[in-house]
Amino acid sequence: MIGCYIHHHGRGHLSRATAIATALDRPVTGLSSLPAPPDWPGEWVQLPADDPDGAALDADAHGRLHWVPLQHPGLRARMARIARWIDERRPAALVVDVSVEVALLARLHGVPVVTVAMPGLRDDAAHELGYAISAAVIGAWPPEASPLRGSPELGSRVRAVGAISRFAPIEAPARGAPRRVVVLGGAGGDTFTADAVARAREEAPEWAWTHLGANGSWTDDPWSALQGASVVVTHAGESAIAEVAAARRAAIVIPQERPHDEQRSTAAVLADERWPAIVVGDWPASGWSALLERAAALDGGAWRVWNDGRGAERAAAVIAAAADRGAAR
Template sequence: MIGYYVHHVGAGHLHRATALADVLDVPVTGLSSLPRPAGWRGPWVQLPRDDHDPSPTGVDAQGRLHWVPEHDAGLRGRMARLSAWIGETAPALLVSDVSVEVTLLARLHGVPVLGVVLPGDRGDDAHRLGLDVCDALVGLWPEGTPDLASGLTDAQQARLHRVGALSRFPVAAPRPRRAGSRRVTVLAGRGGAFDPAVLVAAQQQTPGWTWTLLGGDTWVDDPWRAVLDADVVVTHAGQNALAEVAAARRPAVVLPQQRPHDEQATTAAVLASGGWPVVVEPTAPADGWAERLERAAGLEGSAWSGWCDGHAAERFAAVVRSLLPARPRAVSA
């Protein structure tokens, strides 16, 4: 048995957990304050939320941690439930995606930890502490590209496995463009990442394009068909969204959003410098959309193959297996 801690912000952590669980041959328990997802095959431990206090205090423990609000009943119940689960099941490994605090809790119980490293500057004291105690680290970007995580020590770099972008959908086969007006699919994320006024202006400037908006109030769990049907995808620079655009082999306009530790800005900068089939804008522009979509549509989507080859989940699983205790061999009679 292993555990997979799923952070509740965004959808990428959950999608990665599901993809990994589907290819592993060991039981995986999901640990999250998110509800159990449809189709999850193993156990699921629902954790209390620890972010309901409107005026939390002492949240970073003098800069050594990220989120440990003082006297918070949700945090207390959350950590107690995780400790109880560890005591009940004695897991062979915990995958932390991502929480410094959960990483430390597991390691203090003697459980080895595989840490997922996100893009951006991860050199702050809290990240350094959490990554230092992990037995191995996984980065969801391809080997050979500039590292998306900065601030790692030499020892952390030595334990980092770059497995490539992980899409929950299979890599799409090349296909000709569909007849009719050209299509734009906008991946705005759960929070609705883009200014609605900018999207309205973009549509007004591109009368020959049909726009489909996914995200915010029009969130869908399965955007795959809309991504496949698009001639161009307009997306934020979150790892999950980019992985699925890459798996669909669609060219994209990438508009990074402000995130802690410059997560999306870092990813967008690497994409802009590497010959990927993207047009990167540092902010969502209000004009120039006709030319921008034309430029993106002229890029070859197959160039995404180096970013997402469809085998990241298997490489992730191989790292997990390398950390598990060896199974005893059967003794023949």
Template structure:
């Protein structure tokens, strides 16, 4: 049994869990996802079990890398209307408010699940507190790492107790700053998309018709305002046909047609969004959103300086949108193959295999021989 903690913020963490858990299950590994997010309707039946955890943030969305649930922007410590009390444990953790019923209940739920199922390993995406909790139960931990500055005390603790670290970006991209002493545990596996990069693209636009642009939003908050979207739409006129997905537009569970059929995609710099743009091999305008630990800004800087088929903007604002999109459309979307080559899942499986071998033999994760757990690309 493999336990998999998936953060509730946005949909990227759950998408990643489902994409990998289904393949691991096909290779004979039982996977249980533990998350505040309810089991999605599109979760493959029979391939992954699901434990819905109580919220520890009073239902308020918080920062991407909170604690057991998320760092809220307000709310009570237990329903009284007062603010959270010492949520960082004197600066050592991200989100552990004192006397919070939800925190106590979800922590107990994770512990009870570990005690009952005795998992061979726990994948944590992302929570330093869950990584620490699992390790305190003697369970080997594989922690995902997000881009940005991860050198704070909570990351030093959570990443420090993890047996292996995984970054879903290309090797050498330099997206994260890590605490001292853990860099040798990091494996950069490349971006992971739900979509096969070799999947046929949508039908091309009719000859002489307007070019297509897709604005890809998400559920975790975007880098633009509704006024900026309105100005973009007006500026494009009849030269470009704009499809707006996510906040402020239509929500579709499968955006492949809108992505692969676009001449240009405009997106924030979240890992899941970029992975899906890359798998579609579409050039992009990237607008990093403000996130804790400089996550998306770090990604934007790496994209701007790495020869990728993008133009990075600070805001969804430009004096000549048609000219900019024409310029971006001329970039080679095939260069995204270095970002998302379809083998991230396979590489992740190799990392997990090393950790499982250490669990079975008593060897350290760094020296254990990998145990095949299936090709998960």
């Protein structure tokens, strides 16, 4: 049995975990305060929420952890539920995407931990501790382009498996395809407001616009829209980039503010000319027609290095190897 802890912020962690769980060749249980997705391939443990409920006392344990507020009933119930599941099911390994505290809890129970690394500057004490106690660390990006910043020792431990997407890669559309743009917002918050998209649409009326996300039309499955686009305007979340890369669509990437400079670190990597993306710092107030034409001229097929469709398979192999090493001991 493999466990998979899934952070509840946004939806990227959940889609990535689902792809990995589907690729694993052994039973898997999801643990999250999110509800189970319809395509989850195994059991599901619904965890109590541990969100802020007022003033948090010493939430970071004097800077050593990220979220352990004293006397927090949700945190206590959540950790107790995970501990009970470990005792009952005796997992061979726990995949953590992401929580340093859950990784420590599992390791203190003698369970091998596989941590999914995140982009950004991860040199704080909590991240370094979480990575150090892990049996393996996975990066969902290609070896050619790491967006993880921190100590060289940390970077050397990460197994870069390539982007992990729910969708199998397809062929890039022929350049000169109909002018269709998809604005791909996320569940974690973005600056892609309805008013901003409306102004962009007025500037570039020759393009057909579709706005997906929390500020547009929400869908759990953007795949058909991505396939119909010639250009995608997206934030720099890992799952969003992975799915744009699977669709082999040229992108305009607008990173959003996230802790540890997560999205800006990914965007800095994507600014390299090898990737079919134009990176802009903020939502442009003008110039959309020219910007979309520039993006449409890029070769979406260049995404094949970022996402070759085997990221989940490679991640599953790393997880299975960590579980087998633990069992052998």
